[in-house]
Amino acid sequence: MKKLILAFALAALSATASLADPIADRQAIMKAVGKAVGSVVPIAKGEAPFDAAAVAAAFATINENVQKMDVAALFPAGSETGDTTASPKIWEDMAGFQAAVDKYKADVAAAVAANSADLPTFQAQFGAVTKNCGACHEVYRIKKG
Amino acid sequence: MITKLAKVAVFLAILGGLVFWWITRPQTLDPIELSAVAAGDPVKGEAVFWQAGCAACHAAPGSKDAERLKLVGGLVLKSPFGDFHAPNISMDTKDGIGSWDFPAFANAVLRGVSPKGEHYYPAFPYASYARMKPSDVADLYAFMKTLPAVAGVQPGHELPFPFNIRRSLGGWKFLFFKPNPVIEIANASEQVKRGQYLVEGPGHCGECHTPRNLVGGPKLGQWLAGAQNPEGKGVIPNITGGEGGVGEWQESELASLLKDGFTPDFDSVGGSMTAVIANWSHVSEEDRAAVAAYLKAIPAHPNGYPAQTTTK
Numbered sequence: 001m002k003k004l005i006l007a008f009a010l011a012a013l014s015a016t017a018s019l020a021d022p023i024a025d026r027q028a029i030m031k032a033v034g035k036a037v038g039s040v041v042p043i044a045k046g047e048a049p050f051d052a053a054a055v056a057a058a059f060a061t062i063n064e065n066v067q068k069m070d071v072a073a074l075f076p077a078g079s080e081t082g083d084t085t086a087s088p089k090i091w092e093d094m095a096g097f098q099a100a101v102d103k104y105k106a107d108v109a110a111a112v113a114a115n116s117a118d119l120p121t122f123q124a125q126f127g128a129v130t131k132n133c134g135a136c137h138e139v140y141r142i143k144k145g
Numbered sequence: 146m147i148t149k150l151a152k153v154a155v156f157l158a159i160l161g162g163l164v165f166w167w168i169t170r171p172q173t174l175d176p177i178e179l180s181a182v183a184a185g186d187p188v189k190g191e192a193v194f195w196q197a198g199c200a201a202c203h204a205a206p207g208s209k210d211a212e213r214l215k216l217v218g219g220l221v222l223k224s225p226f227g228d229f230h231a232p233n234i235s236m237d238t239k240d241g242i243g244s245w246d247f248p249a250f251a252n253a254v255l256r257g258v259s260p261k262g263e264h265y266y267p268a269f270p271y272a273s274y275a276r277m278k279p280s281d282v283a284d285l286y287a288f289m290k291t292l293p294a295v296a297g298v299q300p301g302h303e304l305p306f307p308f309n310i311r312r313s314l315g316g317w318k319f320l321f322f323k324p325n326p327v328i329e330i331a332n333a334s335e336q337v338k339r340g341q342y343l344v345e346g347p348g349h350c351g352e353c354h355t356p357r358n359l360v361g362g363p364k365l366g367q368w369l370a371g372a373q374n375p376e377g378k379g380v381i382p383n384i385t386g387g388e389g390g391v392g393e394w395q396e397s398e399l400a401s402l403l404k405d406g407f408t409p410d411f412d413s414v415g416g417s418m419t420a421v422i423a424n425w426s427h428v429s430e431e432d433r434a435a436v437a438a439y440l441k442a443i444p445a446h447p448n449g450y451p452a453q454t455t456t457k
Contacts, residue, residue, distance in 0.1 A: 030412075037407075038411035041405075041407065130405075134406045137415025137419065139415075141415040141416070142374070143382060144380060144453045
């Protein structure tokens with residue numbers, strides 16, 4: 001019986017541990033988005049031929065990750081310290097940050113819906129999506145080197 | 146004996162005062178040389194405007210696209226010495242600089258001296274702009290003349306004593322105002338020379354990317370090695386080839402960052418660099434490449450800021 005309780009306790013603990021690392025979770029989202037963005041930058045720059053399947057896949061990956069951004073769960077109080085480059089401004093201006101995330105989600109969803117069939121459409125959608133990167137990092141991210 | 150000593154002391158005090166007065170006097174450009182500068186070209190001046198990044202501080206914070214040409218000021222630049230408020234430099238004759246002639250403009254940009262003959266604080270990066278060609282400043286002046294007049298006065302700087310005494314900036318200039326090139330690059334190509342001009346002059350990259358000493362002078366021995374963010378949190382990256390810097394980046398990656406803000410692993414730059422990208426995306430492809438070539442040619446330094454603690 002004791003062993004069973006211990007096992008449950010351990011299981012519960014590891015479950016919370018995997019849930020309670022918002023810094024790692026949000027970094028994983030950012031990394032995945034960066035990778036997907038990078039995969040189609042050559043197309044956006046005209047250095048690689050337009051590939052409708054590749055850009056659709058990239059937008060799908062970006063969308064899947066960005067829609068996972070639950071501000072309350074990923075940026076709880078207390079997660080501003082530690083190995084993070086999140087700016088304290090997020091917690092000082094939670095409403096502004098939430099609005100920035102909501103805009104990002106809407107722009108990415110619109111890019112998926114547009115289902116770019118040619119280069120100009122893709123470039124416009126890609127521009128609208130990636131504008132969010134700098135806009136958010138300008139205010140809500142700090143560099144730690 | 147005592148009276149003699151006292152006389153010597155008084156003499157030395159007066160001499161010291163005169164030396165201080167002499168050293169800290171605002172020094173302007175030679176009016177004859179200035180009058181020889183040909184009238185500027187506003188089209189070329191637009192390129193200079195984006196290289197020099199005027200809009201980053203002098204457009205209203207949060208401005209986008211065409212709004213960035215309205216130079217009403219308003220950005221607050223926090224520093225260890227106090228808070229600086231970027232003033233209105235629009236063409237408004239009352240609140241901005243609409244009434245300035247070219248010599249007034251050139252003395253502000255190239256010497257950090259106001260039309261009233263006072264020192265500007267080096268938060269206005271004239272220590273870099275001093276390396277600009279007078280012809281570029283004339284072009285910039287011609288372009289800025291085409292920009293709109295916007296009414297509005299910004300608050301004064303919030304600086305504690307002794308930093309609120311403008312005259313003392315003459316001492317800062319005596320120590321740190323050096324309009325000659327920062328580094329010597331042997332056998333520099335034309336492209337690297339152009340990059341050097343852009344980075345050390347109008348681009349004023351060193352103002353943030355080079356660490357400063359206790360009185361705000363740049364540590365030129367760690368040129369572009371990165372620095373503690375003067376606004377408090379985080380760092381400004383090392384952009385030399387040294388450890389922690391951009392040694393592994395391709396030249397083309399450095400150039401393309403200045404256009405689209407993406408690092409080689411498709412992170413996007415943030416903080417004040419976002420405004421720099423907004424400016425440099427308007428600069429020519431050749432000039433962005435020249436900056437990249439220069440950054441690859443300069444001495445490599447390890448990070449100019451202390452290792453960051455990951456937990457605090």
